[in-house]
Amino acid sequence: MATAKIITWSRPDKDGQYPIGIKIWCNGKPSYIFEGHTLPNRDLWDAKKQEVKKSFPNAARLTNYLSKKLSEARDKALRLETDELKVSAQQIKATIRDKANGKQKSKGVPFKEIADQYLKEQFECGNRDVYLADKSRLVRFYEFSKNDDLPVSAVNADFLHRYTVYLRKDRKRVGNSKTSPKPLSERTIINHLLIIRTLWNRAITAKAVSNENYPFGADGKILIKFPESIKIGLNEVELNQLETLDLSDKPSLNHARNVCLVGYYFAGMRITDTLLLKWSDFQNGRLYYKMSKNGEPGSLKMPAKAAVILEQYKSVQNINGLVFPDLNRLNNLDDRMKLRKEINTAENRINKAIKVVMTKMACTKNISPHKFRHSFAQRAEEMNVSPKVLQRLYRHESINTTMIYQSNFSHQKADEALDAVVGF
Template sequence: MATAKIITWSRPNKDGQYPIGIKIYNNGKTSYIFEGHTVPSRDAWNAKKQEVRKAVPNAARLTNYLTKKLTEVRDQALEMDTNKENPSPQRIKKVFQNELENTEAGRKRLMFADIAGQYLQDALDSGDLDVYRSEKSRIKRFLEFSDGGQIPFSEITVEYLRRYVIFLKKDKNRNGNENTPRKPLSNRTIMNHLLGVRTLWNRAITAKMASRDDYPFGAGKISIKFPESPKIGPDFDELEKLEKIELTKRRLHHARNICLVSYYFAGMRITDTLLMKWTDFQNGRFHYTMSKNGEPGSLKIPEKAMAIINQYKDDKPAHDLVFPDLKRLESLLDRTNLRRAVNSSEGRINKAIKEVMGMIGSTKNTSPHKFRHAFAQRAEEKDVHPKVLQKLYRHESILTTMKYQSNFSHRKADEALDAVLGL
């Protein structure tokens, strides 16, 4: 007859922790069920008392979880023995895991930390480095709040998330250095944290590891609404000064070029600007597929843009790229390395363009992305139709375009203010 017991693995993992789980054995054969739970030492499991020693964080909860799981494994083994299957440990493990996947017990046994860990690993494997970095920090805060994430999704209720919001409001921004005072998290940051939890909830539902009946988001529950943030880019006078200023330092000259080319091509994102290739210029037009949403299209080539691009004609960077920022990459197909290189380049350009803006007398907190805002502001001033802007921005929905442009529509409000004040 097959038997099972709770054991700790004989060797530590890369973090120096010892995996703890279920050992199944029968007729000299063994199999193990580990799901990512660890303890700091092999003797953290008290076999005599059948409990995780109290010195281990969340000992009681981990003991309950392991004990419940052990009971389920033994019940499965007993049922198979009763049916005279004489199962191997591997067979018990397989049947146990497959059967639980589609049951309420299976959904409850999968913890938030399990889904979160797989989500981060998927982001890494697919090369989505930005997603991995941003979500990792948000998940870390939820793990702190939820005792390491050892909580089933059914217990992440509306009330639980309201307490989480209070926890976040008490937390401080950790991005500053030691000399920078910590600031409370902004409402936008808090909404991003809730959005991360909702994303994992949806993944758990899709994997049938959580029930939509327990879903805590939506009308009358937890609502995620992002506060509006000001979108301010360089104005027309500042753009003219940027075009005319003589810059002797190459890094400043290059940063100015990147930002202006982005502006000239309808506020093209910096990733697409850095990935611009010579072969993208065909029949007097610039053809490219937006990296954010995969939308293809083409644009007229402004003379000002071509004048800047031609400055790089003799550089001959790798991969047929116009700009040299990514030339050290062996391949553009490695998404992780590509994302890392783009982020590094953007950081350098961001620092340099701030310096240039100071040189023309501007106090605006400018970044490469703000030149997208600059284009949108000029488009609003020129009354460009939203349908045209939708095509320029590659938005899938006209509603997205109209919502984005509303950030720059000030004329009617200004006229109303003047009318009321008699100006």
């Protein structure tokens, strides 16, 4: 909390006079407002009565002036703390100066200031995917707001309702053309709102805004709810067909199949983790690795099918001790931005190849490397694997996460109910 009082400077100036003015104290740091008024002796100021002693010429006028400045400083401190929560003595001083000079200050911390700091942190941490995606989403936000000084507090529920309507009006660019836009998907719109919520939460944590004006939630506020998506993987027959498909004359297609199947064999491992597998991760017939998404460590048995595939890569000279050669263009894995870019490039290449493989199988499903995680979940549901066991395999922090995820593949009871009703 900020405090202010009238003080006289402890040392005389070059003319032997003692400056008198306002001292502002906030968050352990002081700031001073002096406007040229001085006293020939510090004893001429009565600190207890907060007035200039009558023995000084124009004492009453100077006392009134100083009292007015003190009242203004206290009022500004209270207003800033109410609006922004996080203020400094320098900020209070600057606000008073700006008013005196006829300048208007934007009310509250600018949204862009919070956003720029967030993007800077993502870039410096090497979170390339997050950085690029959220930077693109914020471009649309600035196109809508048309105000770089827009305070966080102004991004309220009404503002975001209008922003949501704006996003639904053909904001997706097709290719490099700006003449053929089309509507964003509901999931994409939700992702745009998520970054706004993230920045609001950061502003609250930094005490830059009050959570009383938080625009997200129920009762007329912005409710963020992910749209349901259909998750379909390969079934047992299709997986067997994929495993036995002859791709000996197609090295790139064979490699894509190998990467996807290894991910499937290790409980639906994400492709990022699959591409980062090292030979040193395998000890005593088990795989030990930390999941890149949440840093959760764990250990899995080496399936016999996975061992057969990995045997094909033991003679390959890969950099950085990796099992698969997809990241060999990198001299090391230290630069996270370069690493994420290379992983994305490899994933796109494998994605295109596995779609060709699906065509050779006459499979019409839209299969990608990530769909092999769905394939594992689907087979686990068919085999009635316990959710507790799956939670450990998936490395979910909460069993609820596992239950929600598996519900996408739980069709047996619904199918039985349907048969019971219509199969009379």
